[in-house]
Amino acid sequence: MKILVCISNVPDTTTKIKLTADQSAVDLANVQWIINPWDELALTRALELKETSGGKIEKVTVMTVGTQSAEPTMRKALAIGADDAIRVNAEPQDAYFTAQQIAHALKDEHYDIILCGIESSDYNGSAMGNMLSEFMELPAVSSVSNIEIDGDQVKVNREIPGGYEVVEPELPFVAVVQKGIAKEPRIPSMRGIMMARRKPLKVVEPAEAEALTEFVRYEPPKPKAACKMVDADNVEELVELLHNEAKII
Amino acid sequence: MNFELTEEHQMIRETVRDFAEREIRPVAKELDEKAEFSLELTAKMGELGLFGMYLPEKYGGQGLDTLAYIIAVEELARVDGSQAATLAAHNSLGIGPLYYYGTEEQKMKYLPQLCTGKALWGFGLTEPNAGSDSRGTKTTAYPDGDDWVINGSKIFITNGSVDISVGSCVQTVTKTLDNGKKEFTTFIVEKGTPGFKRVSMHGKMMWRASDTAELYFDDCRVPKENLLGEIGQGSKIMLSTLDNGRLSIAAMGLGAAQGAFELALQYSQERKQFGKPISKFQVNAFKLADMAMKIEHARWFLYRTCWLKDNHKPFAKEAAMAKLYCSEVARDVANEAVQIHGGYGLMKDYDVERIFRDQRLLQIGEGTSEIQRLVISRHLGL
Ligand SMILES: Cc1cc2nc3c(=O)[nH]c(=O)nc-3n(C[C@H](O)[C@H](O)[C@H](O)COP(=O)(O)OP(=O)(O)OC[C@H]3O[C@@H](n4cnc5c(N)ncnc54)[C@H](O)[C@@H]3O)c2cc1C
Numbered sequence: 001m002k003i004l005v006c007i008s009n010v011p012d013t014t015t016k017i018k019l020t021a022d023q024s025a026v027d028l029a030n031v032q033w034i035i036n037p038w039d040e041l042a043l044t045r046a047l048e049l050k051e052t053s054g055g056k057i058e059k060v061t062v063m064t065v066g067t068q069s070a071e072p073t074m075r076k077a078l079a080i081g082a083d084d085a086i087r088v089n090a091e092p093q094d095a096y097f098t099a100q101q102i103a104h105a106l107k108d109e110h111y112d113i114i115l116c117g118i119e120s121s122d123y124n125g126s127a128m129g130n131m132l133s134e135f136m137e138l139p140a141v142s143s144v145s146n147i148e149i150d151g152d153q154v155k156v157n158r159e160i161p162g163g164y165e166v167v168e169p170e171l172p173f174v175a176v177v178q179k180g181i182a183k184e185p186r187i188p189s190m191r192g193i194m195m196a197r198r199k200p201l202k203v204v205e206p207a208e209a210e211a212l213t214e215f216v217r218y219e220p221p222k223p224k225a226a227c228k229m230v231d232a233d234n235v236e237e238l239v240e241l242l243h244n245e246a247k248i249i
Numbered sequence: 250m251n252f253e254l255t256e257e258h259q260m261i262r263e264t265v266r267d268f269a270e271r272e273i274r275p276v277a278k279e280l281d282e283k284a285e286f287s288l289e290l291t292a293k294m295g296e297l298g299l300f301g302m303y304l305p306e307k308y309g310g311q312g313l314d315t316l317a318y319i320i321a322v323e324e325l326a327r328v329d330g331s332q333a334a335t336l337a338a339h340n341s342l343g344i345g346p347l348y349y350y351g352t353e354e355q356k357m358k359y360l361p362q363l364c365t366g367k368a369l370w371g372f373g374l375t376e377p378n379a380g381s382d383s384r385g386t387k388t389t390a391y392p393d394g395d396d397w398v399i400n401g402s403k404i405f406i407t408n409g410s411v412d413i414s415v416g417s418c419v420q421t422v423t424k425t426l427d428n429g430k431k432e433f434t435t436f437i438v439e440k441g442t443p444g445f446k447r448v449s450m451h452g453k454m455m456w457r458a459s460d461t462a463e464l465y466f467d468d469c470r471v472p473k474e475n476l477l478g479e480i481g482q483g484s485k486i487m488l489s490t491l492d493n494g495r496l497s498i499a500a501m502g503l504g505a506a507q508g509a510f511e512l513a514l515q516y517s518q519e520r521k522q523f524g525k526p527i528s529k530f531q532v533n534a535f536k537l538a539d540m541a542m543k544i545e546h547a548r549w550f551l552y553r554t555c556w557l558k559d560n561h562k563p564f565a566k567e568a569a570m571a572k573l574y575c576s577e578v579a580r581d582v583a584n585e586a587v588q589i590h591g592g593y594g595l596m597k598d599y600d601v602e603r604i605f606r607d608q609r610l611l612q613i614g615e616g617t618s619e620i621q622r623l624v625i626s627r628h629l630g631l
Binding site for chain 2: 076192193196
């Protein structure tokens with residue numbers, strides 16, 4: 001059995017976002033790049049499954065659509081424990097584009113479980129995983145909070161209002177994973193970092209694919225308004241402000 | 250010239266930083282307050298592969314270079330001096346002499362377990378009456394049949410007494426020559442050897458969660474296989490071990506300075522007085538500018554010194570300079586960082602208070618600042 005984990009290369013979640021002068025793009029100079037947090041948890045679960053599978057899972061592959069600049073992030077995934085990596089050499093444009101690229105690159109490959117994080121922390125589109133399953137003509141399970149392997153059967157917890165249901169999808173399938181899939185991302189060990197250098201990172205050329213999204217303009221959120229202090233004795237003023245200024249009562 | 254860190258060095262920095270933030274930061278204050286050595290954190294640092302990281306894989310190491318090791322110490326010290334001390338003393342002083350001077354048999358016997366974080370090793374040089382004057386040590390060893398018999402005592406030995414400390418290398422006098430000069434020889438003494446007593450020292454101002462010990466040798470008998478290097482090689486072993494150790498003390502200074510600087514930078518932007526953040530007062534902004542500048546100087550000089558070592562060039566003079574400079578930068582930056590915190594900087598609830606105490610050792614341990622200046626001036630032919 002083989003697992004593929006799709007990895008998106010995103011700005012560190014603590015990055016202070018700046019826009020270019022004409023506001024047509026995010027200014028990516030000096031940005032620190034990381035593995036998208038959901039994808040990192042997906043990878044963690046994939047590795048846990050491999051380690052406890054008694055050899056049944058032969059390998060965990062990580063995959064990204066990205067330019068050369070995404071390679072440190074892929075090396076990190078290898079250092080954490082993935083066995084090999086594939087990078088489709090293209091600037092990712094939107095979910096539609098990315099899903100087509102991955103589907104194309106996997107045309108002649110076979111993976112039993114394909115894991116995608118629910119969203120990437122930069123554009124939060126929440127679309128790629130399901131689009132991928134459509135392009136690959138595979139079943140998809142979304143809202144996945146746990147995956148277990150039981151003999152030849154894969155059991156997937158799918159979150160539903162008030163609880164979860166357990167589904168047993170046919171292999172291969174795509175799982176869109178979210179909160180609960182793994183406890184904490186793993187920190188690579190020094191040995192892992194050393195070994196990452198020797199693990200294969202295959203670069204494949206992109207397919208013809210279109211993007212459906214056009215980015216027109218970015219607007220930063222309005223700065224938070226200053227906090228207005230009302231004297232503790234002055235309840236009337238408070239009520240008046242809540243009525244007429246904040247308009248919440 | 251290429252000043253860019255490799256992808257691997259950057260990944261090591263990020264990894265150790267993540268580890269220190271996630272595992273060490275939440276418990277550092279309490280360990281410091283209780284003066285408690287953490288077996289758990291030591292084991293976790295072992296799992297991460299930090300112990301013996303510069304040793305070849307056949308001895309259990311990771312085959313990393315000096316710069317990688319120094320970056321790891323720097324990142325630990327950015328968060329906590331005690332954990333950085335446990336690692337730095339073990340790697341540089343503890344296993345250094347075993348690796349550089351041990352026989353193949355000794356290396357295979359000791360090093361693999363010392364790379365796990367489940368066993369530590371000390372370096373016993375300093376004595377109550379011989380600190381800076383390291384040639385004034387009085388602990389002796391004489392041969393007796395197939396054994397050597399050691400008598401004397403050592404003080405301030407890092408990683409010397411905690412339960413998982415499985416032994417120490419000990420500097421002894423094996424002969425006094427006719428001209429009054431002493432012959433120094435180093436021995437391996439394992440925990441549990443009859444006549445070898447270890448007492449942990451309490452009441453430290455800094456590095457409170459690290460282990461510091463007194464070692465006593467009372468007709469302590471070790472087999473002749475425990476001779477490290479050759480008879481009379483002790484002085485050389487000691488000096489080269491200290492050269493290496495200075496790099497890791499420098500790294501602790503750099504990390505402490507970086508940690509204090511980040512805390513001060515953040516605090517100065519949050520704390521408001523006279524209606525604005527205190528960072529808006531030029532005197533504070535300039536302080537932060539000076540701190541940032543000194544840290545950059547310290548970092549690149551230290552990294553270059555690592556580069557010298559990794560490229561098998563002489564680095565003893567630079568190691569003394571790096572140790573001296575980084576430890577004094579740590580002092581200046583920690584001092585100003587506390588100043589920027591005002592009264593809160595003196596409170597244990599603020600990490601900057603711990604950094605302020607922890608950095609104080611760096612101008613004293615492994616050769617005081619005065620001794621570093623002596624070493625540097627000797628290299629200048631003075
Ligand atoms: C927490 C801690 C951990 C340590 N870990 C270890 C360890 O693992 N192994 C080990 O062997 N040692 C260890 N040490 C010992 C440390 O290396 C010594 O404390 C240090 O070398 C200074 O020696 P001293 O304390 O005897 O001071 P002294 O040598 O008595 O110095 C006192 C003062 O006199 C000055 N002075 C001395 N000689 C001169 C001179 N010629 N010219 C100008 N000024 C001079 C010094 O600079 C200093 O200011 C540790 C110490 C501490 C506090």
